[in-house]
Amino acid sequence: MLFKEVKQGMAFLVRDENTQEWANGEVIEVDEFEGYITLQFNDKNQTYTWGLPGTPLHDFITPLRG
Numbered sequence: 001m002l003f004k005e006v007k008q009g010m011a012f013l014v015r016d017e018n019t020q021e022w023a024n025g026e027v028i029e030v031d032e033f034e035g036y037i038t039l040q041f042n043d044k045n046q047t048y049t050w051g052l053p054g055t056p057l058h059d060f061i062t063p064l065r066g
Helices: none
Strands: 011-015 022-033 036-041 048-051 061-065
Touching: none
Parallel strands: none
Antiparallel strands: 011 022, 011 061, 022 036, 036 048
16 A cells, blocks of 8 residues: 555554554545655554655555545
8 A cells, every 4th residue: 555545544453663562543634745745543552654646555554444
């Protein structure tokens, strides 16, 4: 899945970079900043990440459903 395909409300498994634990979270905000797409999740760590529109999602973000 590419960054440009992510929509608000989509569910993901998100891995914490420190503990390596997975948590469920939904995308609560999709925005654009200086050509990057930014994603805010509501997982227990309030994960925030960004990437170029045509770039695949990071390996620590796994989609659950559309």
